[in-house]
Amino acid sequence: MSESLGDVKIPLDLGTRLRVLDRLSQIPQTLNEYGTLLQERIKKNLEEPSSRAHFQEIFKGKKIFGHVNYKTRHKVQLSGKRQVYVACALDALVEGFFQPIKIDSACFHCSEPVQVKMSKGIVNSIEPSSCVIWLGASKVGEGQLETYLCPYINFFSSAEHVAEWRAKNPNELGMTLTLNQCLELARKGYWEAVRPSLTET
Numbered sequence: 001m002s003e004s005l006g007d008v009k010i011p012l013d014l015g016t017r018l019r020v021l022d023r024l025s026q027i028p029q030t031l032n033e034y035g036t037l038l039q040e041r042i043k044k045n046l047e048e049p050s051s052r053a054h055f056q057e058i059f060k061g062k063k064i065f066g067h068v069n070y071k072t073r074h075k076v077q078l079s080g081k082r083q084v085y086v087a088c089a090l091d092a093l094v095e096g097f098f099q100p101i102k103i104d105s106a107c108f109h110c111s112e113p114v115q116v117k118m119s120k121g122i123v124n125s126i127e128p129s130s131c132v133i134w135l136g137a138s139k140v141g142e143g144q145l146e147t148y149l150c151p152y153i154n155f156f157s158s159a160e161h162v163a164e165w166r167a168k169n170p171n172e173l174g175m176t177l178t179l180n181q182c183l184e185l186a187r188k189g190y191w192e193a194v195r196p197s198l199t200e201t
């Protein structure tokens, strides 16, 4: 399925920032390449014992991918009613590969609620069905993803709302992904990096 990502070009200015912030080995030119480069980096991270232990806890459901201790637009509800905030829309979707979740977020343009239910990396329901994800990044600065990348990755209730928001914010850096493209990126970049490594031990 991820070959569909291969045709989707990443604008050079966005790709340049993703390389710096995600510490990739090269500038991703397509979403497929971005997935491959993320996977490469995470596999490398998994060689460090502390990072491996962290992902192992996520794999076992003891930790939540992208969990942060401050309020964000993205709340993830786990099956046991526990609710946590995650740093960005993509993090929320990645967690949906590890355990069944309900994501409560809001359109970045009009604040209309966005709700996604998923389990095993498959979306069971989505409201509104027109919802898309804006994959953006800060234009300058380097450091914590929570500061320079995550706040720029958000749900929008529709592609039209991205267009309206961009008309008012013409200098924002980024691109629109469909929910399926974002899921494939989560699968390729994160899930396929983590799962084989942790199930073999």
Ligand SMILES: [Zn+2]
Pocket (backbone or CB within 6 Å): 107, 108, 109, 110, 111, 112, 156, 157, 158, 161
């Ligand atoms: Zn909206």
